[in-house]
Amino acid sequence: MRAACWMGRRDVRVEEVPDPRILNSRDAIVKVTATSICGSDLHLYNGFIPTMEKGDILGHEFMGEVVDAGPGIDPEILAVGDRVVVPFPIACGRCWMCRHELYSCCENSNPNAYVAEKMLGHAPSGQFGYSHLTGGYAGGQAEYVRVPFADVGALVVPPHLTDEQVLFLSDVLPTGFMAADNCKIQRGDVVAVWGAGPVGQLAIASAKLLGAERIIVIDRVPFRLRMALERAGATDAIDYEDGDVLERIKAITGGRGPDACIDAVGMEAHGHGVQFAYDRAKQLARAEPDRPLALREAIFACRNGGTVSVVGMYGGAVDKFPMNAVLNRALTIRAAQTPVHRYMRPLLALVEGGQLDPTFIITHRLPLAQAPRGYDLFLRKQDDCVKVVLVP
Amino acid sequence: METQTADRRGSDGRLSTGLALFSFGLGAAQLVAPGTLGRVIGVGAHAAAQRTLRLVGAREVLSGIGLLARPRHALPIWARVLGDAVDLALLGLALRSRRRRRSRRVYAAIAAVAGIAIVDAYVGARRARRGRPVRSVALTVDRGPSEVQRRFDELVHGLPGVYRVTYRVAPRGRGTEVRVDTNEPVEYDLDRELRQIKQLIELGEVVHAQPYEGR
Ligand SMILES: NC(=O)c1ccc[n+]([C@@H]2O[C@H](COP(=O)([O-])OP(=O)(O)OC[C@H]3O[C@@H](n4cnc5c(N)ncnc54)[C@H](O)[C@@H]3O)[C@@H](O)[C@H]2O)c1
Ligand SMILES: [Zn+2]
Ligand SMILES: [Zn+2]
Numbered sequence: 001m002r003a004a005c006w007m008g009r010r011d012v013r014v015e016e017v018p019d020p021r022i023l024n025s026r027d028a029i030v031k032v033t034a035t036s037i038c039g040s041d042l043h044l045y046n047g048f049i050p051t052m053e054k055g056d057i058l059g060h061e062f063m064g065e066v067v068d069a070g071p072g073i074d075p076e077i078l079a080v081g082d083r084v085v086v087p088f089p090i091a092c093g094r095c096w097m098c099r100h101e102l103y104s105c106c107e108n109s110n111p112n113a114y115v116a117e118k119m120l121g122h123a124p125s126g127q128f129g130y131s132h133l134t135g136g137y138a139g140g141q142a143e144y145v146r147v148p149f150a151d152v153g154a155l156v157v158p159p160h161l162t163d164e165q166v167l168f169l170s171d172v173l174p175t176g177f178m179a180a181d182n183c184k185i186q187r188g189d190v191v192a193v194w195g196a197g198p199v200g201q202l203a204i205a206s207a208k209l210l211g212a213e214r215i216i217v218i219d220r221v222p223f224r225l226r227m228a229l230e231r232a233g234a235t236d237a238i239d240y241e242d243g244d245v246l247e248r249i250k251a252i253t254g255g256r257g258p259d260a261c262i263d264a265v266g267m268e269a270h271g272h273g274v275q276f277a278y279d280r281a282k283q284l285a286r287a288e289p290d291r292p293l294a295l296r297e298a299i300f301a302c303r304n305g306g307t308v309s310v311v312g313m314y315g316g317a318v319d320k321f322p323m324n325a326v327l328n329r330a331l332t333i334r335a336a337q338t339p340v341h342r343y344m345r346p347l348l349a350l351v352e353g354g355q356l357d358p359t360f361i362i363t364h365r366l367p368l369a370q371a372p373r374g375y376d377l378f379l380r381k382q383d384d385c386v387k388v389v390l391v392p
Numbered sequence: 393m394e395t396q397t398a399d400r401r402g403s404d405g406r407l408s409t410g411l412a413l414f415s416f417g418l419g420a421a422q423l424v425a426p427g428t429l430g431r432v433i434g435v436g437a438h439a440a441a442q443r444t445l446r447l448v449g450a451r452e453v454l455s456g457i458g459l460l461a462r463p464r465h466a467l468p469i470w471a472r473v474l475g476d477a478v479d480l481a482l483l484g485l486a487l488r489s490r491r492r493r494r495s496r497r498v499y500a501a502i503a504a505v506a507g508i509a510i511v512d513a514y515v516g517a518r519r520a521r522r523g524r525p526v527r528s529v530a531l532t533v534d535r536g537p538s539e540v541q542r543r544f545d546e547l548v549h550g551l552p553g554v555y556r557v558t559y560r561v562a563p564r565g566r567g568t569e570v571r572v573d574t575n576e577p578v579e580y581d582l583d584r585e586l587r588q589i590k591q592l593i594e595l596g597e598v599v600h601a602q603p604y605e606g607r
Pocket of ligand 1: 038039040041042043171172175194195196197198199200218219220221224240264265266267268269270271293294310311312313314336337338386
């Protein structure tokens with residue numbers, strides 16, 4: 001079959017690779033009908049995530065049709081022919097973490113847990129196409145993909161919804177929703193969102209749905225800011241190229257700061273001045289994997305006693321973390337690799353009911369063969385790119 | 393509730409006790425009947441030889457006490473090895489002043505002491521190795537203690553360096569805590585093996601991320 005493979009930094013190629021096979025009893029093989037490129041894939045593309053190996057199959061946002069199912073899967077739950085969307089974390093559904101809905105922390109799905117433990121203290125779950133720290137599972141930017149624990153992972157979707165309506169249940173919709181959900185939004189709250197990529201857009205839409213009254217978006221890409229205002233539901237937009245972000249947020253919030261701040265940027269934040277130069281230099285020297293500019297800004301901006309909700313990805317220990325602000329101003333920090341399984345069904349209901357339509361983020365539809373072009377467009381934000389959907 | 397299984401320290405524990413009892417027996421003989429013993433091993437029953445044998449006997453009894461009092465330390469056993477060397481040297485000296493008929497007995501005594509020295513050195517080496525820092529790997533398995541203990545007892549065998557497995561009921565519905573102590577310098581493998589045992593218990597199979605050889 002054909003699959004998008006990571007061949008090194010800024011080098012993605014569509015290669016001929018062996019077809020996946022059933023290896024465990026609760027595996028399914030899914031014939032992919034739609035898959036997309038995530039901001040997290042860009043961190044791989046840029047070579048910032050350790051333990052990638054040349055030839056690894058990329059992709060953790062995908063859906064398709066079940067073409068084979070292992071003997072451990074109850075046919076009442078999942079059967080050949082079902083149309084499914086698959087969460088990016090791999091979760092056994094039976095361990096203590098899974099039973100407490102901490103699916104992205106499943107204790108049984110990451111065979112390389114002992115490696116991750118050295119870096120993180122404890123290990124997260126396995127994930128599709130996201131380095132060997134999360135197991136080295138093959139990803140879904142491919143014609144076929146093996147889905148372990150498909151009976152708890154793969155969600156059967158109703159036929160009247162299109163692929164594009166449900167595809168983002170695999171990652172960015174639950175991630176944007178969790179980002180807002182973690183803010184414990186009350187009616188009338190002010191929420192600021194750093195990053196107007198797919199995750200930021202859907203965080204804004206979710207914050208609006210959950211009752212936020214004023215939503216401030218911060219980015220520097222004009223069409224992304226416009227999309228946030230016109231499509232997602234932001235009320236104020238700040239182009240961080242235009243001057244001091246903190247000052248402008250204070251001006252918008254009566255000097256008090258937003259009730260909650262969402263970091264939907266992560267480790268590759270852009271910026272200006274000494275701090276950016278410092279982080280960029282350290283990152284290039286491999287002395288620090290992250291440039292946490294947006295995170296620092298979100299912490300500084302947040303009102304006293306407010307919540308900083310982090311969904312942007314971080315690869316290592318961040319530098320110059322303003323713990324003094326967190327402590328003195330009673331901030332709460334919440335973060336996670338999204339336990340997608342927890343949010344899929346309620347979000348599917350919202351999509352079905354028309355309260356949430358994530359398709360507005362799609363700007364490009366390309367055949368899988370053009371995955372390299374998709375990565376490049378998305379990275380450079382050329383051609384007003386926000387989200388690329390690949391069709392095998 | 394806390395239970396232990398697979399304590400592999402038993403074997404040299406028995407060896408140590410055996411050595412201690414042997415020391416008491418030999419020491420007693422040397423203290424009580426140095427003349428008879430001197431004749432048996434070919435060093436004679438004259439006053440000097442009896443004095444030496446009493447001293448050696450006293451040391452023998454002390455070393456037996458040391459072995460029992462400090463069952464996990466290497467020091468008492470190396471003291472024994474040193475004593476064995478002294479005995480061999482004394483027997484060597486005796487050899488020089490003996491006539492041929494007696495020297496055959498001395499040779500036999502040398503062989504016996506050398507044999508004991510080898511056993512002492514073996515136990516000493518094991519104890520020294522066990523003295524290396526012990527690493528524990530702990531994990532929680534989402535099942536009751538009897539099932540977890542039964543499955544681990546089956547599956548933990550054959551893993552290198554595992555010498556003790558401790559089980560404890562985890563707080564409030566969290567299953568069973570398993571702690572595995574090891575003194576082998578294994579880095580990753582033990583963790584991986586133990587996780588696979590957890591997978592076998594919780595899921596019924598080992599989880600594979602990638603196809604491996606033969607599949
Ligand atoms: N936690 C999770 O489970 C999860 C899931 C999906 C994605 N992510 C992460 O979320 C982040 C965003 O993903 P995406 O798909 O939207 O990616 P993206 O790259 O399209 O979006 C990032 C946006 O941040 C903007 N940006 C850069 N520096 C900024 C700054 N200093 N201030 C404000 N905005 C800035 C960029 O212009 C861009 O529009 C990534 O780090 C990704 O890895 C996390
Ligand atoms: Zn993602
Ligand atoms: Zn699990």
